[in-house]
Amino acid sequence: MNRIVTKADYVQSLKDRKVVIYYNGRLVEDRSSHPGFVPHINSAAMTYELARMPEYEDLMTAKSHLTGKKISRFTHIHQSVDDLIRKVQMLRLISHETASCYQRCVGFDALNAVYMTTYEIDEKYGTSYFKRFEAYLKKIQEENFMLVGGMTDPKGDRSKRPSEQADPDLFTRVIEKRNDGIVISGAKAHQTGAVNSHEIMIMPTQAMGPGDEAYAVVAAVPLDAPGVTLIFGRQTNEERKVEGSIDAGNVNFGMVGGEALVIFEGVFVPWDRVFMCGEADFCGTLVERFATLHRQNYGGCKGGVVDIMVGATALAAEYQGTLKASHIKDKLVEMTHLAETVYSGSVACSAMGSKTKSGAYYPDPLLANCTKYNVTQHIYEVSRLAHDVAGGILATLPFEQDLRHPEIGKYVEKYMKGIEGVSTEARIKVLRLLENMTGGTALVESMHGAGSPQSQRVMYQRLGKLPEKMRMAKKLARVNE
Protein backbone atom coordinates (compact mmCIF):
# COMPACT_ATOMS: atom_id res chain seq x y z
CA MET A 1 0.00 0.00 0.00
CA ASN A 2 1.19 3.54 -0.72
CA ARG A 3 1.92 5.64 2.34
CA ILE A 4 -1.19 7.46 3.59
CA VAL A 5 -0.40 11.09 4.37
CA THR A 6 -3.44 13.23 3.57
CA LYS A 7 -7.17 12.89 4.02
CA ALA A 8 -7.42 12.43 0.25
CA ASP A 9 -4.91 9.54 0.40
CA TYR A 10 -6.89 7.97 3.21
CA VAL A 11 -10.26 8.23 1.48
CA GLN A 12 -8.79 6.91 -1.79
CA SER A 13 -7.25 3.95 0.05
CA LEU A 14 -10.68 3.06 1.45
CA LYS A 15 -12.16 3.28 -2.02
CA ASP A 16 -9.42 1.08 -3.48
CA ARG A 17 -9.71 -1.72 -0.94
CA LYS A 18 -13.08 -3.37 -1.33
CA VAL A 19 -14.46 -4.71 1.93
CA VAL A 20 -17.72 -6.65 2.34
CA ILE A 21 -19.87 -4.36 4.51
CA TYR A 22 -23.60 -4.44 5.15
CA TYR A 23 -25.46 -1.31 6.24
CA ASN A 24 -29.15 -1.59 7.08
CA GLY A 25 -29.52 -4.82 5.13
CA ARG A 26 -27.69 -3.66 2.02
CA LEU A 27 -24.23 -4.43 0.68
CA VAL A 28 -22.21 -1.21 0.54
CA GLU A 29 -20.74 -0.52 -2.88
CA ASP A 30 -18.31 2.26 -1.97
CA ARG A 31 -17.44 2.58 1.70
CA SER A 32 -15.44 5.77 1.13
CA SER A 33 -18.53 7.78 0.21
CA HIS A 34 -21.37 6.02 2.04
CA PRO A 35 -23.30 8.72 3.95
CA GLY A 36 -23.50 6.47 7.02
CA PHE A 37 -19.73 6.23 7.16
CA VAL A 38 -18.57 9.68 6.02
CA PRO A 39 -18.79 11.29 9.50
CA HIS A 40 -16.59 8.49 10.88
CA ILE A 41 -14.19 8.78 7.96
CA ASN A 42 -13.95 12.53 8.60
CA SER A 43 -13.13 11.91 12.26
CA ALA A 44 -10.39 9.39 11.48
CA ALA A 45 -9.08 11.62 8.68
CA MET A 46 -8.32 14.30 11.27
CA THR A 47 -5.60 12.03 12.65
CA TYR A 48 -3.89 12.28 9.26
CA GLU A 49 -4.55 15.95 8.57
CA LEU A 50 -3.47 17.27 11.99
CA ALA A 51 -0.20 15.32 11.73
CA ARG A 52 0.67 17.33 8.61
CA MET A 53 0.27 20.67 10.35
CA PRO A 54 3.25 22.25 12.15
CA GLU A 55 0.79 23.62 14.71
CA TYR A 56 -0.01 20.07 15.90
CA GLU A 57 2.83 17.79 14.79
CA ASP A 58 4.56 17.99 18.16
CA LEU A 59 1.84 15.72 19.54
CA MET A 60 0.58 14.03 16.41
CA THR A 61 3.92 12.58 15.29
CA ALA A 62 6.77 10.68 16.92
CA LYS A 63 10.18 9.32 15.99
CA SER A 64 10.15 5.59 15.25
CA HIS A 65 12.46 3.65 17.55
CA LEU A 66 12.89 1.13 14.71
CA THR A 67 13.77 3.40 11.79
CA GLY A 68 14.37 6.85 13.27
CA LYS A 69 11.80 8.26 10.85
CA LYS A 70 8.99 10.67 11.69
CA ILE A 71 5.78 8.62 11.98
CA SER A 72 2.18 9.05 13.07
CA ARG A 73 2.00 8.73 16.83
CA PHE A 74 -0.84 6.26 16.26
CA THR A 75 1.77 3.74 15.00
CA HIS A 76 4.38 4.48 17.68
CA ILE A 77 5.58 2.24 20.50
CA HIS A 78 5.84 4.25 23.71
CA GLN A 79 9.52 4.76 24.51
CA SER A 80 9.16 6.82 27.69
CA VAL A 81 6.78 8.23 30.25
CA ASP A 82 6.80 11.37 28.14
CA ASP A 83 5.39 9.36 25.22
CA LEU A 84 2.60 8.08 27.45
CA ILE A 85 1.68 11.63 28.46
CA ARG A 86 1.87 12.89 24.89
CA LYS A 87 -0.58 10.21 23.85
CA VAL A 88 -3.14 11.56 26.33
CA GLN A 89 -2.48 15.16 25.27
CA MET A 90 -2.91 14.19 21.63
CA LEU A 91 -6.26 12.56 22.33
CA ARG A 92 -7.57 15.64 24.09
CA LEU A 93 -6.41 17.78 21.19
CA ILE A 94 -8.19 15.68 18.54
CA SER A 95 -11.37 15.61 20.62
CA HIS A 96 -11.33 19.41 20.54
CA GLU A 97 -11.31 19.25 16.73
CA THR A 98 -13.94 16.52 16.30
CA ALA A 99 -16.02 16.31 19.52
CA SER A 100 -16.15 12.66 18.60
CA CYS A 101 -14.27 9.37 18.52
CA TYR A 102 -11.55 9.22 15.87
CA GLN A 103 -11.08 5.47 16.28
CA ARG A 104 -7.35 5.01 15.76
CA CYS A 105 -6.43 4.67 19.43
CA VAL A 106 -7.73 1.09 19.50
CA GLY A 107 -5.25 -0.12 16.89
CA PHE A 108 -2.56 2.01 18.55
CA ASP A 109 -3.16 0.23 21.86
CA ALA A 110 -3.23 -3.16 20.14
CA LEU A 111 0.20 -2.47 18.62
CA ASN A 112 1.68 -1.58 22.00
CA ALA A 113 0.04 -4.47 23.86
CA VAL A 114 1.13 -7.04 21.27
CA TYR A 115 4.65 -5.59 21.16
CA MET A 116 5.12 -6.02 24.92
CA THR A 117 3.49 -9.43 25.09
CA THR A 118 5.16 -11.10 22.11
CA TYR A 119 8.53 -10.22 23.61
CA GLU A 120 7.60 -12.12 26.76
CA ILE A 121 6.08 -15.09 24.89
CA ASP A 122 9.33 -15.51 22.96
CA GLU A 123 11.32 -15.27 26.17
CA LYS A 124 9.38 -18.15 27.68
CA TYR A 125 8.80 -20.39 24.66
CA GLY A 126 11.64 -19.52 22.27
CA THR A 127 9.15 -18.55 19.57
CA SER A 128 9.81 -15.75 17.07
CA TYR A 129 6.65 -13.67 17.36
CA PHE A 130 8.43 -10.49 18.44
CA LYS A 131 10.70 -10.33 15.38
CA ARG A 132 7.73 -11.09 13.17
CA PHE A 133 5.74 -8.36 14.88
CA GLU A 134 8.56 -5.83 14.48
CA ALA A 135 8.44 -6.44 10.72
CA TYR A 136 4.68 -5.80 10.78
CA LEU A 137 5.22 -2.68 12.88
CA LYS A 138 7.69 -1.29 10.34
CA LYS A 139 5.11 -1.88 7.64
CA ILE A 140 2.34 0.02 9.45
CA GLN A 141 4.72 2.83 10.41
CA GLU A 142 5.75 3.18 6.77
CA GLU A 143 2.33 2.79 5.14
CA ASN A 144 0.39 4.54 7.94
CA PHE A 145 -2.75 2.47 7.40
CA MET A 146 -5.58 2.27 9.90
CA LEU A 147 -5.75 -0.74 12.20
CA VAL A 148 -8.72 -1.96 14.23
CA GLY A 149 -7.94 -3.32 17.69
CA GLY A 150 -10.12 -6.44 17.64
CA MET A 151 -10.52 -7.77 21.14
CA THR A 152 -14.20 -8.23 22.02
CA ASP A 153 -15.65 -11.62 21.09
CA PRO A 154 -19.45 -12.14 21.12
CA LYS A 155 -18.92 -14.52 24.10
CA GLY A 156 -22.35 -16.24 23.95
CA ASP A 157 -23.07 -17.81 27.35
CA ARG A 158 -20.87 -15.76 29.71
CA SER A 159 -20.94 -18.50 32.34
CA LYS A 160 -19.02 -20.85 30.04
CA ARG A 161 -15.44 -20.89 28.83
CA PRO A 162 -14.70 -20.58 25.09
CA SER A 163 -14.25 -24.32 24.60
CA GLU A 164 -17.53 -25.03 26.44
CA GLN A 165 -19.77 -22.87 24.24
CA ALA A 166 -22.57 -24.60 22.28
CA ASP A 167 -21.34 -22.74 19.19
CA PRO A 168 -17.52 -22.76 19.16
CA ASP A 169 -17.39 -19.66 16.92
CA LEU A 170 -18.68 -17.37 19.68
CA PHE A 171 -15.02 -16.84 20.49
CA THR A 172 -12.66 -16.29 17.55
CA ARG A 173 -10.52 -19.40 17.07
CA VAL A 174 -8.03 -21.24 14.91
CA ILE A 175 -9.83 -23.98 12.96
CA GLU A 176 -6.85 -25.16 10.96
CA LYS A 177 -3.06 -24.90 11.06
CA ARG A 178 -1.25 -25.24 7.75
CA ASN A 179 2.37 -25.06 6.70
CA ASP A 180 1.82 -21.57 5.30
CA GLY A 181 -0.50 -20.16 7.97
CA ILE A 182 -3.69 -20.58 9.97
CA VAL A 183 -7.40 -20.47 9.23
CA ILE A 184 -9.66 -18.64 11.66
CA SER A 185 -13.40 -18.47 12.31
CA GLY A 186 -15.54 -16.46 14.69
CA ALA A 187 -16.34 -12.79 15.11
CA LYS A 188 -15.35 -9.59 16.87
CA ALA A 189 -18.16 -7.38 18.16
CA HIS A 190 -18.46 -3.58 18.56
CA GLN A 191 -15.39 -2.95 16.40
CA THR A 192 -14.76 0.79 16.42
CA GLY A 193 -13.76 2.26 13.07
CA ALA A 194 -13.84 -1.12 11.32
CA VAL A 195 -15.77 0.01 8.22
CA ASN A 196 -13.18 2.70 7.50
CA SER A 197 -10.05 0.76 8.44
CA HIS A 198 -7.63 -1.37 6.44
CA GLU A 199 -6.75 -4.19 8.81
CA ILE A 200 -7.81 -5.71 12.13
CA MET A 201 -5.52 -7.07 14.84
CA ILE A 202 -7.46 -9.89 16.43
CA MET A 203 -6.59 -10.65 20.03
CA PRO A 204 -8.08 -12.99 22.65
CA THR A 205 -10.92 -11.42 24.61
CA GLN A 206 -10.12 -12.84 28.05
CA ALA A 207 -7.73 -14.99 30.03
CA MET A 208 -7.74 -18.55 28.72
CA GLY A 209 -7.02 -21.88 30.38
CA PRO A 210 -6.05 -25.39 29.33
CA GLY A 211 -8.35 -26.60 26.56
CA ASP A 212 -8.75 -23.08 25.14
CA GLU A 213 -5.53 -23.10 23.09
CA ALA A 214 -7.37 -22.72 19.79
CA TYR A 215 -8.73 -19.41 21.06
CA ALA A 216 -5.32 -18.06 22.05
CA VAL A 217 -4.67 -16.33 18.77
CA VAL A 218 -3.28 -12.93 17.78
CA ALA A 219 -3.13 -12.09 14.10
CA ALA A 220 -3.29 -9.14 11.73
CA VAL A 221 -5.99 -9.65 9.13
CA PRO A 222 -6.68 -7.36 6.16
CA LEU A 223 -10.37 -6.45 6.20
CA ASP A 224 -10.58 -7.23 2.50
CA ALA A 225 -9.39 -10.82 3.04
CA PRO A 226 -11.75 -13.49 1.65
CA GLY A 227 -14.21 -14.63 4.34
CA VAL A 228 -14.38 -11.32 6.25
CA THR A 229 -17.83 -9.68 6.49
CA LEU A 230 -18.74 -6.49 8.37
CA ILE A 231 -22.22 -5.54 9.62
CA PHE A 232 -22.49 -1.90 10.71
CA GLY A 233 -24.24 -1.15 14.02
CA ARG A 234 -27.16 1.24 14.43
CA GLN A 235 -26.70 4.43 16.40
CA THR A 236 -29.09 6.95 17.92
CA ASN A 237 -30.51 9.30 15.29
CA GLU A 238 -28.18 8.05 12.56
CA GLU A 239 -30.65 9.17 9.85
CA ARG A 240 -29.89 12.74 10.84
CA LYS A 241 -26.25 12.22 9.88
CA VAL A 242 -27.34 10.78 6.54
CA GLU A 243 -29.55 13.83 5.94
CA GLY A 244 -26.55 16.06 6.56
CA SER A 245 -28.77 18.58 8.31
CA ILE A 246 -28.11 20.82 11.31
CA ASP A 247 -30.40 18.45 13.22
CA ALA A 248 -27.41 16.07 13.33
CA GLY A 249 -25.73 18.44 15.77
CA ASN A 250 -22.18 17.64 14.67
CA VAL A 251 -22.76 16.79 11.06
CA ASN A 252 -19.14 16.51 9.92
CA PHE A 253 -18.09 14.00 12.55
CA GLY A 254 -19.50 10.82 14.06
CA MET A 255 -21.38 10.65 17.35
CA VAL A 256 -19.00 7.93 18.47
CA GLY A 257 -16.66 5.70 16.48
CA GLY A 258 -19.00 3.85 14.14
CA GLU A 259 -18.97 0.26 15.32
CA ALA A 260 -19.39 -2.95 13.37
CA LEU A 261 -19.64 -6.70 13.88
CA VAL A 262 -16.69 -8.28 12.05
CA ILE A 263 -17.23 -11.90 11.01
CA PHE A 264 -14.48 -14.33 10.02
CA GLU A 265 -15.53 -17.40 8.07
CA GLY A 266 -12.57 -19.62 7.31
CA VAL A 267 -10.18 -16.69 6.89
CA PHE A 268 -6.62 -17.65 5.97
CA VAL A 269 -3.80 -15.78 7.74
CA PRO A 270 -0.16 -16.40 6.70
CA TRP A 271 2.32 -17.10 9.50
CA ASP A 272 4.11 -13.76 9.14
CA ARG A 273 0.90 -12.14 10.39
CA VAL A 274 0.40 -14.47 13.36
CA PHE A 275 1.72 -13.20 16.70
CA MET A 276 0.29 -15.75 19.13
CA CYS A 277 -1.01 -19.22 18.41
CA GLY A 278 -1.84 -21.48 21.32
CA GLU A 279 0.10 -19.80 24.15
CA ALA A 280 -3.04 -19.66 26.30
CA ASP A 281 -1.15 -18.66 29.45
CA PHE A 282 -0.34 -15.26 27.87
CA CYS A 283 -3.93 -14.35 27.00
CA GLY A 284 -4.58 -12.81 30.42
CA THR A 285 -1.41 -10.70 30.18
CA LEU A 286 -2.27 -9.48 26.70
CA VAL A 287 -5.84 -8.60 27.64
CA GLU A 288 -4.71 -6.71 30.74
CA ARG A 289 -2.07 -4.82 28.75
CA PHE A 290 -4.50 -3.82 26.02
CA ALA A 291 -7.22 -2.90 28.53
CA THR A 292 -4.83 -0.74 30.55
CA LEU A 293 -3.49 1.05 27.48
CA HIS A 294 -7.02 1.66 26.25
CA ARG A 295 -8.40 2.78 29.61
CA GLN A 296 -5.49 5.20 29.86
CA ASN A 297 -7.00 7.06 26.90
CA TYR A 298 -10.40 7.88 28.24
CA GLY A 299 -9.53 10.91 30.33
CA GLY A 300 -7.79 12.34 27.26
CA CYS A 301 -10.44 11.79 24.61
CA LYS A 302 -13.48 12.16 26.88
CA GLY A 303 -11.83 15.06 28.70
CA GLY A 304 -11.61 16.80 25.35
CA VAL A 305 -15.17 15.85 24.45
CA VAL A 306 -16.41 17.24 27.76
CA ASP A 307 -14.57 20.50 27.03
CA ILE A 308 -16.83 20.87 24.00
CA MET A 309 -19.89 19.91 26.07
CA VAL A 310 -19.02 22.59 28.63
CA GLY A 311 -18.58 25.14 25.85
CA ALA A 312 -21.87 24.19 24.20
CA THR A 313 -23.72 24.24 27.52
CA ALA A 314 -22.36 27.71 28.29
CA LEU A 315 -23.41 28.90 24.82
CA ALA A 316 -26.90 27.42 25.28
CA ALA A 317 -27.18 29.31 28.57
CA GLU A 318 -25.83 32.51 27.05
CA TYR A 319 -28.27 32.32 24.12
CA GLN A 320 -31.22 32.03 26.49
CA GLY A 321 -29.98 34.71 28.88
CA THR A 322 -29.15 32.52 31.88
CA LEU A 323 -25.35 32.40 31.74
CA LYS A 324 -24.91 34.88 34.57
CA ALA A 325 -27.22 33.06 36.99
CA SER A 326 -25.19 31.73 39.90
CA HIS A 327 -26.59 28.18 39.74
CA ILE A 328 -25.72 27.98 36.02
CA LYS A 329 -22.17 29.11 36.70
CA ASP A 330 -21.97 26.54 39.47
CA LYS A 331 -23.08 23.75 37.15
CA LEU A 332 -20.51 24.77 34.55
CA VAL A 333 -17.88 24.71 37.30
CA GLU A 334 -18.95 21.19 38.23
CA MET A 335 -18.74 20.06 34.61
CA THR A 336 -15.26 21.53 34.35
CA HIS A 337 -14.27 19.77 37.55
CA LEU A 338 -15.42 16.44 36.13
CA ALA A 339 -13.56 16.99 32.84
CA GLU A 340 -10.32 17.80 34.63
CA THR A 341 -10.81 14.88 37.01
CA VAL A 342 -10.90 12.34 34.18
CA TYR A 343 -8.03 14.09 32.40
CA SER A 344 -5.88 14.10 35.52
CA GLY A 345 -6.42 10.35 35.84
CA SER A 346 -5.07 9.77 32.36
CA VAL A 347 -2.08 12.01 32.98
CA ALA A 348 -1.43 10.35 36.35
CA CYS A 349 -1.46 6.78 35.05
CA SER A 350 0.90 7.90 32.27
CA ALA A 351 3.24 9.73 34.64
CA MET A 352 3.43 6.61 36.83
CA GLY A 353 4.11 4.40 33.82
CA SER A 354 7.00 1.97 33.72
CA LYS A 355 9.24 0.14 31.29
CA THR A 356 8.32 -3.40 30.26
CA LYS A 357 10.85 -6.09 29.35
CA SER A 358 10.38 -5.25 25.67
CA GLY A 359 11.51 -1.66 26.32
CA ALA A 360 8.05 -0.25 25.64
CA TYR A 361 6.44 1.85 28.35
CA TYR A 362 3.19 0.94 30.04
CA PRO A 363 0.81 3.09 32.15
CA ASP A 364 0.06 2.30 35.77
CA PRO A 365 -2.77 -0.25 35.46
CA LEU A 366 -4.63 0.59 38.67
CA LEU A 367 -4.72 4.32 37.88
CA ALA A 368 -5.72 3.63 34.27
CA ASN A 369 -8.64 1.54 35.47
CA CYS A 370 -9.67 4.29 37.91
CA THR A 371 -9.66 6.76 35.04
CA LYS A 372 -11.95 4.67 32.88
CA TYR A 373 -14.23 3.89 35.82
CA ASN A 374 -14.59 7.61 36.50
CA VAL A 375 -15.50 8.13 32.85
CA THR A 376 -18.33 5.58 33.10
CA GLN A 377 -19.90 7.82 35.76
CA HIS A 378 -18.76 11.36 35.09
CA ILE A 379 -19.91 11.57 31.47
CA TYR A 380 -23.43 10.77 32.63
CA GLU A 381 -23.22 13.47 35.29
CA VAL A 382 -21.83 15.98 32.80
CA SER A 383 -24.67 15.12 30.43
CA ARG A 384 -27.24 15.46 33.22
CA LEU A 385 -25.91 18.91 34.05
CA ALA A 386 -25.93 19.88 30.36
CA HIS A 387 -29.58 18.83 30.11
CA ASP A 388 -30.38 20.71 33.29
CA VAL A 389 -28.83 23.94 32.00
CA ALA A 390 -30.05 23.71 28.41
CA GLY A 391 -33.65 22.99 29.37
CA GLY A 392 -36.47 20.93 27.86
CA ILE A 393 -36.00 22.56 24.48
CA LEU A 394 -33.17 20.08 23.98
CA ALA A 395 -35.76 17.33 23.59
CA THR A 396 -38.53 19.22 21.79
CA LEU A 397 -36.85 21.30 19.06
CA PRO A 398 -38.64 21.18 15.70
CA PHE A 399 -36.93 19.73 12.62
CA GLU A 400 -34.61 21.83 10.48
CA GLN A 401 -37.13 21.45 7.67
CA ASP A 402 -39.71 23.22 9.87
CA LEU A 403 -37.29 26.10 10.34
CA ARG A 404 -36.79 26.28 6.55
CA HIS A 405 -40.50 25.86 5.73
CA PRO A 406 -42.00 28.73 3.69
CA GLU A 407 -45.16 28.89 5.82
CA ILE A 408 -44.34 27.73 9.34
CA GLY A 409 -40.63 28.66 9.39
CA LYS A 410 -41.52 32.11 10.72
CA TYR A 411 -43.08 30.53 13.83
CA VAL A 412 -39.99 28.45 14.57
CA GLU A 413 -37.88 31.55 14.00
CA LYS A 414 -40.06 33.64 16.31
CA TYR A 415 -40.74 31.25 19.17
CA MET A 416 -37.37 29.51 19.38
CA LYS A 417 -35.59 32.84 19.61
CA GLY A 418 -33.44 33.55 22.65
CA ILE A 419 -31.54 36.74 23.39
CA GLU A 420 -31.25 39.63 20.95
CA GLY A 421 -28.21 39.49 18.70
CA VAL A 422 -28.16 35.71 18.35
CA SER A 423 -30.08 34.07 15.53
CA THR A 424 -32.57 31.30 16.17
CA GLU A 425 -30.56 29.11 13.84
CA ALA A 426 -27.39 29.61 15.90
CA ARG A 427 -29.28 28.67 19.05
CA ILE A 428 -30.70 25.54 17.41
CA LYS A 429 -27.23 24.52 16.14
CA VAL A 430 -25.74 24.71 19.62
CA LEU A 431 -28.63 22.81 21.18
CA ARG A 432 -28.40 20.10 18.53
CA LEU A 433 -24.67 19.75 19.16
CA LEU A 434 -25.41 19.27 22.85
CA GLU A 435 -28.20 16.79 22.15
CA ASN A 436 -25.89 14.83 19.85
CA MET A 437 -23.17 14.60 22.50
CA THR A 438 -25.24 13.84 25.59
CA GLY A 439 -27.69 11.12 24.61
CA GLY A 440 -28.02 7.52 23.54
CA THR A 441 -25.03 6.05 21.82
CA ALA A 442 -22.57 8.65 23.14
CA LEU A 443 -23.35 7.72 26.74
CA VAL A 444 -23.29 3.97 26.19
CA GLU A 445 -19.88 4.27 24.55
CA SER A 446 -18.52 5.99 27.66
CA MET A 447 -19.96 3.21 29.80
CA HIS A 448 -18.78 0.17 27.85
CA GLY A 449 -15.94 1.28 25.56
CA ALA A 450 -12.61 -0.16 26.79
CA GLY A 451 -14.54 -2.51 29.04
CA SER A 452 -17.64 -2.28 31.20
CA PRO A 453 -17.35 -0.79 34.71
CA GLN A 454 -17.45 -4.19 36.35
CA SER A 455 -14.24 -5.14 34.56
CA GLN A 456 -12.55 -2.12 36.14
CA ARG A 457 -13.84 -3.12 39.59
CA VAL A 458 -12.40 -6.60 39.09
CA MET A 459 -9.06 -4.93 38.44
CA TYR A 460 -9.39 -2.95 41.68
CA GLN A 461 -9.71 -6.25 43.52
CA ARG A 462 -6.64 -7.63 41.77
CA LEU A 463 -4.44 -4.54 41.90
CA GLY A 464 -5.75 -2.75 44.99
CA LYS A 465 -3.02 -4.15 47.30
CA LEU A 466 -5.55 -5.00 50.02
CA PRO A 467 -3.21 -7.22 52.08
CA GLU A 468 -0.64 -4.42 52.16
CA LYS A 469 -3.27 -1.93 53.29
CA MET A 470 -4.39 -4.33 56.03
CA ARG A 471 -0.78 -4.71 57.14
CA MET A 472 -0.33 -0.92 57.38
CA ALA A 473 -3.57 -0.56 59.34
CA LYS A 474 -2.53 -3.29 61.77
CA LYS A 475 0.81 -1.59 62.31
CA LEU A 476 -0.83 1.73 63.17
CA ALA A 477 -3.44 0.05 65.38
CA ARG A 478 -0.63 -1.88 67.07
CA VAL A 479 -2.31 -5.19 66.31
CA ASN A 480 0.19 -8.03 66.39
CA GLU A 481 -2.15 -10.97 65.70
Added chain:
Amino acid sequence: MKRVGLKYCGGCDCTYDRLGYAKRLLGAAEGHIQWVSMEDGGFDTVLMIHGCPVACPEEKLDPDHPWRVVSVTDDRVAPEEIIKKLIV
Protein backbone atom coordinates in the same frame (compact mmCIF):
# COMPACT_ATOMS: atom_id res chain seq x y z
CA MET B 1 15.33 39.20 5.86
CA LYS B 2 16.07 37.43 9.12
CA ARG B 3 15.54 33.66 9.22
CA VAL B 4 13.74 32.57 12.36
CA GLY B 5 12.87 29.01 13.38
CA LEU B 6 9.20 28.51 14.20
CA LYS B 7 8.04 25.80 16.55
CA TYR B 8 4.54 25.17 17.87
CA CYS B 9 3.60 23.03 20.85
CA GLY B 10 1.05 20.29 20.14
CA GLY B 11 -1.88 22.41 21.36
CA CYS B 12 -3.51 19.86 23.68
CA ASP B 13 -5.39 22.26 25.94
CA CYS B 14 -4.65 25.88 25.09
CA THR B 15 -5.51 28.61 27.55
CA TYR B 16 -5.98 31.20 24.78
CA ASP B 17 -6.59 31.29 21.02
CA ARG B 18 -3.10 30.10 20.17
CA LEU B 19 -3.60 29.88 16.43
CA GLY B 20 -5.46 33.20 16.23
CA TYR B 21 -2.60 34.89 18.02
CA ALA B 22 -0.02 33.11 15.85
CA LYS B 23 -1.82 34.37 12.76
CA ARG B 24 -1.61 37.94 14.02
CA LEU B 25 2.05 37.46 14.88
CA LEU B 26 2.95 36.03 11.49
CA GLY B 27 1.04 38.86 9.85
CA ALA B 28 2.99 41.44 11.85
CA ALA B 29 6.29 39.81 10.80
CA GLU B 30 5.60 40.02 7.09
CA GLY B 31 8.52 41.59 5.25
CA HIS B 32 10.77 41.34 8.32
CA ILE B 33 11.13 37.63 9.01
CA GLN B 34 11.49 34.49 6.95
CA TRP B 35 9.99 31.65 8.94
CA VAL B 36 11.60 28.22 8.68
CA SER B 37 10.97 24.90 10.38
CA MET B 38 13.31 23.47 13.00
CA GLU B 39 14.46 20.80 10.51
CA ASP B 40 15.48 23.47 7.98
CA GLY B 41 18.25 24.95 10.14
CA GLY B 42 20.21 28.09 9.23
CA PHE B 43 18.84 30.29 11.99
CA ASP B 44 20.04 31.53 15.37
CA THR B 45 16.69 32.56 16.83
CA VAL B 46 13.61 30.46 17.46
CA LEU B 47 10.05 31.52 18.18
CA MET B 48 8.16 28.96 20.23
CA ILE B 49 4.41 29.34 20.33
CA HIS B 50 2.91 27.46 23.27
CA GLY B 51 -0.71 27.06 24.26
CA CYS B 52 -0.06 27.31 27.99
CA PRO B 53 2.74 28.05 30.50
CA VAL B 54 3.83 24.39 30.58
CA ALA B 55 5.63 25.13 27.28
CA CYS B 56 6.32 21.47 26.47
CA PRO B 57 8.69 21.88 23.48
CA GLU B 58 10.86 24.42 25.30
CA GLU B 59 10.96 22.17 28.32
CA LYS B 60 12.31 19.36 26.14
CA LEU B 61 15.02 21.39 24.37
CA ASP B 62 18.56 20.11 24.75
CA PRO B 63 20.18 22.34 27.44
CA ASP B 64 23.11 22.91 25.04
CA HIS B 65 20.99 24.12 22.15
CA PRO B 66 22.58 26.94 20.16
CA TRP B 67 19.57 29.19 19.68
CA ARG B 68 18.16 32.30 21.25
CA VAL B 69 14.61 31.32 22.17
CA VAL B 70 11.68 33.72 22.27
CA SER B 71 8.74 32.02 23.89
CA VAL B 72 5.03 32.84 23.77
CA THR B 73 2.66 31.29 26.30
CA ASP B 74 -0.27 33.73 26.16
CA ASP B 75 -1.61 36.61 24.08
CA ARG B 76 -0.93 39.44 26.51
CA VAL B 77 2.02 40.89 24.61
CA ALA B 78 1.32 42.73 21.34
CA PRO B 79 2.63 40.73 18.32
CA GLU B 80 4.73 43.73 17.26
CA GLU B 81 6.66 43.54 20.54
CA ILE B 82 7.45 39.89 19.94
CA ILE B 83 8.68 40.69 16.42
CA LYS B 84 10.98 43.39 17.84
CA LYS B 85 12.51 40.80 20.17
CA LEU B 86 13.05 38.41 17.29
CA ILE B 87 14.80 40.79 14.91
CA VAL B 88 17.18 42.29 17.47
